[in-house]
Amino acid sequence: RTFGDYGGQYVPEALMPALQELEDAYERYVIENEDGFMDEFRDRMRDFGGRPTPLQRADRLSERYDREIYLKREDLVHGGAHKLNNALGQVLLAKYMGKERIIAETGAGQHGTATAMAAAHLDMPCEIYMGRTDINRQRPNVYRMRMNGAEVNPVTAGSGTLKEAINETMRDWATTVERTHYVIGSVVGPHPFPKLVRDFQSVIGREARAQIQDRAGRLPDSVVACAGGGSNTMGAFHEFVPDCANPRFADDSSSAERSSADSQAAQPRDDGDEPREHVDLVAVEAGGSSLEIDEAAGLAPNSATLSTGTDGVLHGAMTKLLQQGDGQIVESHSVSAGLDYAGVGPELAHLVETGRVTPVTVDDEAALNGFHRLSNLEGIIPALESSHALGYLEESHDELGDVVVVNVSGRGDKDLETVLEETEKRDLEAAPDVEVFDG
Amino acid sequence: RTFGDYGGQYVPEALMPALQELEDAYERYVIENEDGFMDEFRDRMRDFGGRPTPLQRADRLSERYDREIYLKREDLVHGGAHKLNNALGQVLLAKYMGKERIIAETGAGQHGTATAMAAAHLDMPCEIYMGRTDINRQRPNVYRMRMNGAEVNPVTAGSGTLKEAINETMRDWATTVERTHYVIGSVVGPHPFPKLVRDFQSVIGREARAQIQDRAGRLPDSVVACAGGGSNTMGAFHEFVPDCANPRFADDSSSAERSSADSQAAQPRDDGDEPREHVDLVAVEAGGSSLEIDEAAGLAPNSATLSTGTDGVLHGAMTKLLQQGDGQIVESHSVSAGLDYAGVGPELAHLVETGRVTPVTVDDEAALNGFHRLSNLEGIIPALESSHALGYLEESHDELGDVVVVNVSGRGDKDLETVLEETEKRDLEAAPDVEVFDG
Amino acid sequence: MSGEDRRPKGEEPRNGERGAKRPASVEPAYDSDVEAAIRENYPALIAYVTAGDPSLADTKAYVEALDRGGADLIELGLPFSEPIAEGPTIQAAINRALEAGTTPQGFFELVDDLETEAPLLVMTYYNMILQYGPEADVRPFVERAAEAGLSGIIVPDLPAEEADPLRDACDEHGLDLVFIVAPTTEGDRLDRIMSQVSGFAYVQARLGTTGARANVSTATHDSLARLSAYDVPKAVGFGVSEGDHAAEIIEAGADGVIVGSALVDIIAEHGADGDAAAALEAKAAELKRGARRGATGEDAPEPEQP
């Protein structure tokens, strides 16, 4: 399969030609930069998206943890998260492919808003499928999509959340595949989506790798990123995968496209004679309230797919899943809607299986503390997703080494209400007293 | 006075020594870069603030208006607006001055949140004064400030809005002036605040000037920015003031500090022999619902201070004001809370008075259309403040010339509710149908 | 993957391994009893219901009714929580079945119990097949399917490119693995799939998902024309709901029609009042008559039910 035992194309036959077409376009435009596709992508991400994002030394966190903590500031990307890296790449690719219409699913609304703004920017008609329950919970994101000119299609089936929206988007795609591109929002789905999304997101790690060498004169000892579907994770990790003491990964074929895919990355790497610096890659999953699955209820009170999941096929790929013994997918849970997914990118599953990536979990409470700590100490309100990566700093120290890069995948303005509600329920060590000033 | 007939220091005697101290610090740190202050400021604005921000060619607006429209993307600054440029500069300056405490006022919350995040970043205790009415209207911003560790002090006097908050902050400052720095949020207030804030904000125009030369190979014919207090306006205009056919401005003393204040700007300017390119500077004020003042009610249904105001003293400076004949300040109005101020920066008043800056007005409805147009055509949801500058593109064409830079001073996520409400009241040409999906 | 037919016509390795309850064809004229059921009952009617909707006991009655009504092959859906290829009708049926607690164990016990004229196939998603057994492996499922007497497997999310492990297991246990041919399946892929047909080619009538429609799409005609050169049994599904559809499809060159959502609609409508079995039997008869009309070229419309 695409990544060791993981990946593949488990989709209805009707979609296979579209995946072949997409794979062809991926090879031509992304890998070979045909018609200057990647140049245009990078120019637009610079001018429209705000790249490069800074790598910021977090002074107060560094002091707290007595090591150098650097933050990769994806929260500063247009739209407030790394999501645009992928959405803009795919919408642009769809345009190069001659597609006339963009569809996407969204759960909490982050991928939907990123896709809607990319589609507006590139003048492509766009429809977003969103569960009715999510629509009611995330009204501001619905308005943002509408203001960007996207149609928002409510999905009323089932619980009206992400998984129904995905199913409905797949159905639209299966019907309109010839003229429509489905912008998948993470490094999931059938080949070539996991590679395509990874390559669009890998700008995160490419920038961070150059920035940390510039700032610290060396590679980091570890890179920490939260993992739901895994797009910010793979985006942060991809360029660092070969930075491994194990020579197997130093020439990992999954990274082979890099230098051709991205001429900016065609700088000489470390001198061949010197021992290769080793960078640990830590994927922080949502531990939710517990790591146990409730088989009877079909619920996992976590989204710790890499840490606790088992192999299976979901949404087009063989990967690790949260599932019951008989194969039914369970409902995952996390305080962070963006991590709340029962699957994970197949390449991450592969990198975990082969030992290159270390999966860890941070529970809801520790993530909330991570949120408050960054807000209070550094003046950056992180997304609840990113707060998991930040929460891990508190739980783990020495194994991270002296120089740590943490990916702040998005900003937390969208999470204020959730954080308030969840903070009130708990006695959080890092939370300020949030009076409501009722008046 | 500081700027021709405008500026000065109309404050209680108790504050005068603090202003002298601040002026001294401004000279030493900002102008002379003592102890590398400006270097540290620029480094932090890069790593923490996300500078430089892009200058983006707006493809679809350019097509619509049949001229080159470039957007200066201050909406991508950390916190979502240009406000951080100033807040971080002042908090850092306060630290260099040995102050122990930061206070600021806020109306809609933008300056308060920027100050709170700067204070968190620099580990300075921070208190924000905010009117009770504003607190109730802008709860998310209150939470953001609290999460950044700032105290938020509700001001219950009067109508509980910006002007009461300013008065209350002045009172705090008058009491605690020896150890406290008052971070004024715009190019207003007593000398040296208007210069200090302008210099911190002038990075907008400095970047834009270099970027447009890089992109278009020439200076723009005009720079368009909205004007409330005028910090984004002066920030966008300052570097362009000498780009004037009138030699008086080519050596405007108000710009004399530039090259010493900012070593990055010490590039050679246009060749002395060639005729100087002329850049029009257009300040777009909030026309509200009408340009007339209702003297009986003490209300101005606009905030068009430069266009319709008269000379007077408010909040420490001689400037243009919306006032009644007998000197009472009237309540201003704009659909955009950030423009809703009865005064304006004294330097802007001076530049208007001398003909260097052209003031124009855009009413609420045209601003709302500007908001929707940018959202829909370019995938950027602008602040309602910035939407005034964008609205002016629609109203004015040929006088702007072939190449136009528009300052998108902030993002509009904060304004979604207002826009929805105000859009529902009107039949707006550029608005999408915003269904609410009640469920 | 090679393009060759992996099961040459000359060999008949699997007939003897068939489940005991289904009547073996009198002569081993075809590779499989699935193919036989279509070829020998031309024009064939293939019926789908979701097992466990609204209960496994009901499903037993429904399957028997369809068998009586004239279905020549019956697809039994084993419900999966993420049915990405289904339209709203079958998705709802699957949700009802899951809420009723339908499990693979229960499904196989139902199949163990069933005695029908028509061979049975299981239609389910790949993960359900993978997870049957202690680890992710398709073989335990196939082994159990064979033991229960199923004749074949249809997996809507398993394209030919990913099918090797399951086909190997099916070959080993003498089950057909039915591939779907979509309107977008063309050129090399079409050749490759058609060369590997097992049982029959499931011709998807139109782009999109399952679901009853009011008419037969032009895509159906295009697909059948495209497939006419291949000498394999072709059954058309997706959107077939009436006898007249069946007639039109058979007339256009299909060997059979596949009906699912129209039957599930009947179950959803009559599930509570107990009349579903009779209605299903009548619907099967209508569809079979329609198919026969198409085969004989008669244009007469379906007579009103007495």
Add this chain to the structure above:
Amino acid sequence: MSGEDRRPKGEEPRNGERGAKRPASVEPAYDSDVEAAIRENYPALIAYVTAGDPSLADTKAYVEALDRGGADLIELGLPFSEPIAEGPTIQAAINRALEAGTTPQGFFELVDDLETEAPLLVMTYYNMILQYGPEADVRPFVERAAEAGLSGIIVPDLPAEEADPLRDACDEHGLDLVFIVAPTTEGDRLDRIMSQVSGFAYVQARLGTTGARANVSTATHDSLARLSAYDVPKAVGFGVSEGDHAAEIIEAGADGVIVGSALVDIIAEHGADGDAAAALEAKAAELKRGARRGATGEDAPEPEQP
């Protein structure tokens, strides 16, 4: 701006221009009747009320009551919508006055009407002075103030550095322009301001805004010590609310005390019941007695009111 005293002692250019209603000092011993009122009534009581709170007619009664009660100088506040130097008490009084429709015209008409022993000063913000007249110019206001018989002007937002135009106009019309000396006023600035004292030095008792306080701050003592070398009349304001405060301040070296918020509090409390005038008169008497105690060095507490 030069540091020299712009009004040498020898000249007495303005006495003759004084408003006719206030009694001229018997001998022109001092530059101004403001200075005379403090020097000759040592220890002096300076009282502040906001004109128009709650109405101009009430203000007339209050001023006359204060005059009777022993106030030696009376500051009349002309309300401005942005009173940045005031605490909540006076801010509220200003809001009441504005809501009552108080205008500069009404204010001057009130002053035209008033006949008091104590000279009157106007206390207002600079914009109110600028805007009186057809364009931004201080002279029409000063001219009208002189015509109404006011003796001086206090502008809380006008530091010495910005005062030239107003001082020129005041000089021209024979009005004092009183400067405030804050706890932060030191060194060169203090010298410069003290050299330009007009009427008296308004010594700000503490950092912060106006408002009644429970005690006298150490900043007051520090300020008076710092100012002791300057031979100019010093009156202390900001926070003075009781006779004992007055005593302490006078004992510390002040020539007078300034009371505002404590009086405004009385007006706010009694405004509705009509007893405010009597209460103001009593309060003025208490404060004047306190000041006198401070002057004679008696430590005896204020006796209970009969």
